Amino acid sequence: MSATVTTTTTTTTLHRRHSPLFPNILTFATLNPILNYKTHRPFCLLSSKRLVDFKPCCSKKTELPELLDSENGNVVLEEEDDIGWLPAFPHVLVASVSNFLFGFHIGVMNGPIISIAKELGFEGNSILEGLVVSIFIAGAFLGSAGAGYLVDRLGFRRTLQVDAIPLILGAVLSAQAHSLDQLSLGRFFVGLGIGANAVLVPIYISEVAPTKYRGSLGSLCQIGTCTGIIASLFLGIFSESDPHWWRTMLYIASVPGFVLALGMQFAVESPRWLCKVGFWS
Numbered sequence: 460m461s462a463t464v465t466t467t468t469t470t471t472t473l474h475r476r477h478s479p480l481f482p483n484i485l486t487f488a489t490l491n492p493i494l495n496y497k498t499h500r501p502f503c504l505l506s507s508k509r510l511v512d513f514k515p516c517c518s519k520k521t522e523l524p525e526l527l528d529s530e531n532g533n534v535v536l537e538e539e540d541d542i543g544w545l546p547a548f549p550h551v552l553v554a555s556v557s558n559f560l561f562g563f564h565i566g567v568m569n570g571p572i573i574s575i576a577k578e579l580g581f582e583g584n585s586i587l588e589g590l591v592v593s594i595f596i597a598g599a600f601l602g603s604a605g606a607g608y609l610v611d612r613l614g615f616r617r618t619l620q621v622d623a624i625p626l627i628l629g630a631v632l633s634a635q636a637h638s639l640d641q642l643s644l645g646r647f648f649v650g651l652g653i654g655a656n657a658v659l660v661p662i663y664i665s666e667v668a669p670t671k672y673r674g675s676l677g678s679l680c681q682i683g684t685c686t687g688i689i690a691s692l693f694l695g696i697f698s699e700s701d702p703h704w705w706r707t708m709l710y711i712a713s714v715p716g717f718v719l720a721l722g723m724q725f726a727v728e729s730p731r732w733l734c735k736v737g738f739w740s
Contacts (some may be wrong), residue, residue, distance in 0.1 A: 467610060512615035544672040551664050551676045553722035554619065555683040560626055560715050562687025570695020571705035578702065583680050587639060594643050598650020600655065606655035610737045614736075615663045615729045619656060626652035634709035640726050645709075646678035650672050652716075666729040 568575070572588055581587040584655030602622070611617045636642035661680050668676040692710070698704040733739075 464594035477612040485690070488703055491599070516592075522597060542591065543669050545670070545671075545683055547668045547676060548612060550726040551679055553719065553726050554660045554663050554724065555620065555679040556715050556719045557626075557653070557660050558680045558683030559687040559690075560712065560719070561653045562684035562689075563691045563712055563715070564595060564646075564653060564687075565684075566688045566695070567705075567708055569692065570634055570671055571698035574698055574702045575642070575705050576661070579642060581639055591639070591646060595646045595650040595653070598647040600650075600656030602654025602656075603658045606658040608653040610732070614658060614732050616723050616726055618659060619663070619723045620638075620720045622655045622659075623716045623723075624652070624677035625649065626656075626719070630709050630716065634706045634713075664675035665727055665732045 491626040568591060570589070573582070575591070576582040576584070576588055602625075606618070606622075613621065617633065629645045629650075629652065631645075632648065633645030634641055636645060661677060664677050665673055665679065691708070694704075694708050698708070
């Protein structure tokens with residue numbers, strides 16, 4: 460009785476970029492020919508003689524073909540450091556200065572409000588004390604309402620630079636105030652700039668940040684706001700010993716406005732806005 464042995468020959472099709480370049484390199488020849496190659500994920504094949512670089516283009520790490528060390532059979536996979544967020548970080552950081560100012564002006568009146576009321580002559584009047592604080596929010600409301608009109612015509616860079624003008628002027632005017640009216644007017648100007656920036660900065664960050672890092676870079680808005688609040692409360696500690704310290708605090712508040720105006724001169728414009736106005740290149 461004779462047995463018939465059937466031998467089946469399986470032909471494996473290799474992508475041309477994964478074909479062995481050197482005969483002395485042992486590769487694991489079971490590459491899937493139907494993989495959808497999209498993005499580059501560099502890795503290295505180690506051998507006893509030399510190091511050969513292969514760059515398959517797989518959409519997922521799980522789709523990468525397995526490569527074995529010719530000596531011990533271990534899978535060798537090495538990826539580059541992921542620093543795709545770095546090119547956009549300076550631009551996002553500069554824009555987040557406006558959020559720092561937002562937080563700073565929220566808390567700048569908490570500590571020295573008693574000294575301010577005593578010096579400007581409305582001590583004990585809780586209504587006027589509340590007006591000095593709340594008129595900042597009223598200005599922010601109007602500033603946020605007009606932000607869209609400006610950005611449609613000027614772009615994000617120029618609009619953020621224009622918004623820095625009331626931030627600087629309002630801080631300086633408040634620092635030099637000798638009456639309640641002057642202080643309220645300065646606070647109102649600051650609110651105009653803060654309100655516009657509070658609307659524009661998150662949109663600007665989302666449009667210049669890579670999609671993969673949009674959430675991480677967008678968190679700098681809240682980080683900037685919280686940092687500004689902490690800074691203003693910390694500086695407010697010194698107002699207990701110096702009744703005129705509040706003027707110094709408001710002068711300090713003008714400095715980030717200059718940083719914002721100068722930094723946005725070197726920042727990139729929103730690509731969405733550039734496409735909207737016809738700058739496709």
